[in-house]
Amino acid sequence: MADKPDYYELLGVDRDVDPDALKKAYRKQALRHHPDRNPDDPAAEERFKQINEAYAVLSDAEKRKLYDQFGHDAPGGFEGNPFQGGINPDDLRDMFGGDLFEQLFGAFFRRSPVRHGRDVQVPLEVTLEQVAEGGDTRLVFHRQGQCKACDGSGSRPGTRPPKCSTCGGLGQVRVARGFLSMVQTCPTCRGDGVEIVDPCEACHGRGSVDEEVDITLPIPPGIATGHKLRLDGEGHAGRRGGMGGDLYVVVQVAEHPFFEREGDDLVCEVPISFPQATLGGTIEVPTLGGKARVKVPAGTQSGKTLRLRGKGLPGVRGRGTGDQLVKLHVETPSRVTERQKELLEEFERISFEEAGKEPPEPRRKSFLDKLKELFD
Ligand SMILES: [Zn+2]
Ligand SMILES: [Zn+2]
Incomplete structure (x- = not known):
């Protein structure tokens, strides 16, 4: 194409x-x-x-x-x-x-003429892993399928229905409206051109039966919530062997325990401890392909984002691959033992002493300076 x-x-x-x-x-x-x-x-x-x-x-x-x-x-x-x-x-x-x-x-x-079957819409939940990899998935749904006994004709197999007596088999009738004459679908046979006098037993003359369909559907990589996949002719059967409607598969990407999607990028929040943020080190983070080890630089502030290039989702039409963004969240201990408390108090005391009575953290220093300027 x-x-x-x-x-x-x-x-x-x-x-x-x-x-x-x-x-x-x-x-x-x-x-x-x-x-x-x-x-x-x-x-x-x-x-x-x-x-x-x-x-x-x-x-x-x-x-x-x-x-x-x-x-x-x-x-x-x-x-x-x-x-x-x-x-x-x-x-x-x-x-x-x-x-x-x-x-x-x-x-x-x-x-x-209106013999086209109606469309069918089916929701499909896919995982982020499927978005990343693409691949086949199974889809089961119900539709009015063409009756196999009569091939959709509605007539008892082996019999041929007579021509419609109103339109003579054309499926259309000419109607005069003033000076104009217009062509309309025949009201008797609704465009079929035939009259069902000896109906098929399997479908009672309707030409279609309720059926469960089980298909394998290829998922294009990079697909997103709200995308619709269309499969030509896989909807409800058309009238009397007319073309089937279309099947629309409406995609919903399932929530993931770790990742939020932002376009082609994946964002995950990873908690780290205050000593880890201060001293730096290596941490384990989830990726779609398994765990990865990531270096946290010493002196990391809460909210800092690390970028893992190419660990995001594939772009649609094969345009590149997104990144994974690891948002670091420095967790403040909510409960400490007596011993930890002593150590932290000592830590705070030493911090001031070593920095010459000044807090050593740049943001805290500038905050205290501004406070002084404003009120002292
Ligand atoms: Zn007719
Ligand atoms: Zn039938």
Whole structure:
């Protein structure tokens, strides 16, 4: 899919284009490349389809976000008929006006009667380890699947349903409205073109049955909470063998006992003791790949952050890897023994003596100096 043209380039817009400018650009390109207006150019139809696909994706905030992050390699991809569940015809009617809409797009929308199955949305919890590594996961969900006994036809296997008597099998009827005549989906067979007189026993003529689906789903590394993975045609079965809806897997990254995620970086807070902070030393910290040993410099203040390069999460589209930030929290002892108390009191006394009656810590010194200036 790498040689597919970029959606923004197809519409001739910048990547930060706002919805209004996007509409204008799309309108211009759709008019210019409409196959009826380019009867001598055999490539026009394909170009027109791509322009509409680009608009279907970029005019949908969620799909646009996915496209910006993953490009054409987005999970599930963006392929599919843009006139079938992609572009909203009412949107185009507003944009082009009723007459021009009918002239330019009527045929495209009519070619896709509503036989498409509904979409299914399923939540999926993934661990931070899965975000880091990617890989396959198992997903079990329910949907209205195509009846296998009758292949979705709804008729008893081996029988063929007669043509619909209202539309004669076309699935559409012409309705006169004043001077205009319009094509509508047949109200009797709802576009099927047939009447079920001898229904399939397995699905009672519906053509679909409730089924449990168990699939293996590849998790792209770097995925985040709120991302949606789309699987074409894995939603509810379409009507009478029509195309299935899509499956949307909504990702939720599970909480981790140690890590908070900040973009591609992982942040963890590690407590250290007052002597460790003062004297420095080596401590053990968790990373996604196991424990790591980290040097704490002598004289570390609480809140200091150490950076472990490349120990974060992979960037989406393979752009680099984040870091792990180790936030050191110096813990003050909340209970001390008599002996510890004596030693600490002695420590404080010596600190002042050695620094010439001045506290040796720079922040405390400047604080006491300011206090003196203000009140003495
Ligand atoms: Zn009919
Ligand atoms: Zn059936």
